Amino acid sequence: MSELAIPPNVGHESLAAEPAARTARAGRRRKLRFGLSMRVLVLNTAFVMIAATMIYVPAISIYRSYWLHNRLSAAYTAALVLEAAPSAMTPPELSRQLLDSVGARVIVLNMKGTKRILASSDLPPAVDAVYDLRTQSLGDVPLEAIETLFAPSGRVITVLGAAPMGGDAVAITMDEAPLKRGMEAYSRRLLIMTLVMSAIVAILATIAINIMVLRPVRRLTDNITEFGADPENAARIIEPSGSEHEIGQAEAALAVMQESLVRELNQKKHLAALGLAVAKINHDMRNMLSSAQLLSDRLANVTDPLAQRIAPKLVATLDRAIRFCQATMTYGRAVDEPPKPRRFLLRPLVEEAIESVGPLAAGHIEFVNDAPERLEVCADPEQMFRVLVNLLRNGVEALQSAGSAPGWPAEIRIAARERLGPYDGRPAGGPAAKGATGAPAGRAETIIEVSDSGPGVPDSARAKLFAAFFTADRAGGTGLGLVIASDLVRAHGGSLTLAPPATASAAEPPGAKFIITLPLHPAASEATASSRFENAPL
Ligand SMILES: Nc1ncnc2c1ncn2[C@@H]1O[C@H](COP(=O)(O)OP(=O)(O)OP(=O)(O)O)[C@@H](O)[C@H]1O
Numbered sequence: 001m002s003e004l005a006i007p008p009n010v011g012h013e014s015l016a017a018e019p020a021a022r023t024a025r026a027g028r029r030r031k032l033r034f035g036l037s038m039r040v041l042v043l044n045t046a047f048v049m050i051a052a053t054m055i056y057v058p059a060i061s062i063y064r065s066y067w068l069h070n071r072l073s074a075a076y077t078a079a080l081v082l083e084a085a086p087s088a089m090t091p092p093e094l095s096r097q098l099l100d101s102v103g104a105r106v107i108v109l110n111m112k113g114t115k116r117i118l119a120s121s122d123l124p125p126a127v128d129a130v131y132d133l134r135t136q137s138l139g140d141v142p143l144e145a146i147e148t149l150f151a152p153s154g155r156v157i158t159v160l161g162a163a164p165m166g167g168d169a170v171a172i173t174m175d176e177a178p179l180k181r182g183m184e185a186y187s188r189r190l191l192i193m194t195l196v197m198s199a200i201v202a203i204l205a206t207i208a209i210n211i212m213v214l215r216p217v218r219r220l221t222d223n224i225t226e227f228g229a230d231p232e233n234a235a236r237i238i239e240p241s242g243s244e245h246e247i248g249q250a251e252a253a254l255a256v257m258q259e260s261l262v263r264e265l266n267q268k269k270h271l272a273a274l275g276l277a278v279a280k281i282n283h284d285m286r287n288m289l290s291s292a293q294l295l296s297d298r299l300a301n302v303t304d305p306l307a308q309r310i311a312p313k314l315v316a317t318l319d320r321a322i323r324f325c326q327a328t329m330t331y332g333r334a335v336d337e338p339p340k341p342r343r344f345l346l347r348p349l350v351e352e353a354i355e356s357v358g359p360l361a362a363g364h365i366e367f368v369n370d371a372p373e374r375l376e377v378c379a380d381p382e383q384m385f386r387v388l389v390n391l392l393r394n395g396v397e398a399l400q401s402a403g404s405a406p407g408w409p410a411e412i413r414i415a416a417r418e419r420l421g422p423y424d425g426r427p428a429g430g431p432a433a434k435g436a437t438g439a440p441a442g443r444a445e446t447i448i449e450v451s452d453s454g455p456g457v458p459d460s461a462r463a464k465l466f467a468a469f470f471t472a473d474r475a476g477g478t479g480l481g482l483v484i485a486s487d488l489v490r491a492h493g494g495s496l497t498l499a500p501p502a503t504a505s506a507a508e509p510p511g512a513k514f515i516i517t518l519p520l521h522p523a524a525s526e527a528t529a530s531s532r533f534e535n536a537p538l
């Protein structure tokens with residue numbers, strides 16, 4: 001079988017000439033084929049031999065029974081000949097011929113109380129064993145057969161059987177040697193037949209198992225190895241055979257897994273390239289922004305009242321942009337710095353975000369800041385500003401591209417409140433228990449809702465909304481805004497979700513509503529940045 005596995009034209013030299021990986025693969029394949037095929041062959045042969053052994057004892061017992069019954073029939077015929085003889089005296093020549101034809105030394109026929117004896121001149125001194133076939137039980141048959149096989153040679157036995165036609169019994173005394181020889185010859189024939197049969201069955205079974213099991217398994221293994229060597233190559237994804245059996249199902253499952261792996265890896269490559277590009281852009285952008293900041297500083301000296309009003313905002317915005325570029329460059333990748341939470345009033349930050357996005361709306365959209373005057377949040381203000389700006393920009397873009405829902409003015413609303421979340425096992429009187437609500441132990445959260453009166457997010461887009469690069473026909477959109485916002489909120493130990501669509505009867509507009517949930521007191525462990533870029537679903 002091992003020869004089957006090694007192509008005859010592949011010598012050691014040509015193997016050595018191949019790349020190392022391929023040689024190793026070929027070696028592993030040879031070993032695999034040899035091992036499994038040979039094992040299957042040996043096992044099959046062993047099983048057939050066991051089956052043959054199990055039928056051997058009954059077969060040889062039946063052979064012996066037939067043999068003895070044949071002799072008894074022949075003896076009976078001989079006895080009939082005796083009956084037909086004209087006188088009680090049988091010629092010695094006829095007696096000898098009759099005994100020879102039966103292969104017996106003595107024949108006794110017991111008929112209606114009368115015994116007829118036919119004996120040869122060389123009577124045995126003693127009989128070694130007597131077998132009465134009339135009283136033989138089923139269990140005696142194989143035992144007597146085995147006894148005959150292993151008996152010492154030269155035994156003389158007497159066999160008794162039923163006499164037909166009203167006779168009581170026929171008994172023959174004979175040498176056991178011819179019976180023994182017959183049984184041994186029969187055993188030899190049986191052994192040869194068994195060997196031939198087991199070889200044929202084992203080869204057929206091995207071929208079948210090779211085709212049905214080993215070959216598909218080998219194909220799977222080879223594919224896994226080849227795919228593992230180049231997991232980004234979609235051409236190496238296994239092509240499922242479409243079979244319904246377990247290996248076919250394994251192939252289909254492997255294909256699905258490989259497809260998603262290829263996608264993930266290509267996505268990661270894409271993101272790595274993007275990260276590099278962002279780092280480069282950041283570098284140059286920071287330089288340009290620094291120049292712009294120098295120029296804007298000079299605006300502060302202009303006496304024009306408009307310039308006086310705009311200059312500080314311009315300087316602050318440029319400052320923020322430069323800090324962001326700097327932070328990204330420090331990390332060298334598109335991963336945000338861990339947040340530095342502190343308590344601050346939310347309302348002014350929302351106001352700042354609205355001012356930043358306001359010019360985009362060109363006065364066509366009303367921004368409503370519903371954050372309570374005194375509501376404080378504990379977060380990184382820089383990062384929360386970026387989250388709010390991303391959500392507000394999305395609202396503006398949605399309203400500009402599709403307009404507001406019928407019967408609703410174009411409006412973006414930011415509302416906020418504190419709520420006591422479900423009990424989270426923190427000890428009563430701990431930080432969460434002392435939330436602004438003064439409620440008993442439980443996890444207090446700040447909820448910030450950014451809603452608009454635009455078209456809302458279609459059901460088909462909901463599942464992929466927070467996946468990197470998902471954007472719905474939005475010119476200039478990169479599909480990263482929500483991923484960035486969600487990453488930043490998660491780094492605070494919070495979450496960014498899209499509320500279910502409002503019902504038609506609700507008092508709220510049917511547009512999109514994004515909900516930011518922030519813990520009132522973010523735990524240190526929760527404030528660890530972990531970018532969704534690294535595991536964003538596709
Ligand atoms: N308020 C909203 N109303 C309707 N659809 C929205 C809204 N916010 C987000 N979306 C949908 O979610 C998609 C993803 O938004 P995301 O901010 O991640 O990317 P983007 O706005 O397309 O591009 P950018 O990276 O420039 O922000 C959008 O393309 C849009 O289809």
Ligand SMILES: [Mg+2]
Nearest residue numbers: 390394481482
């Ligand atoms: Mg966006």
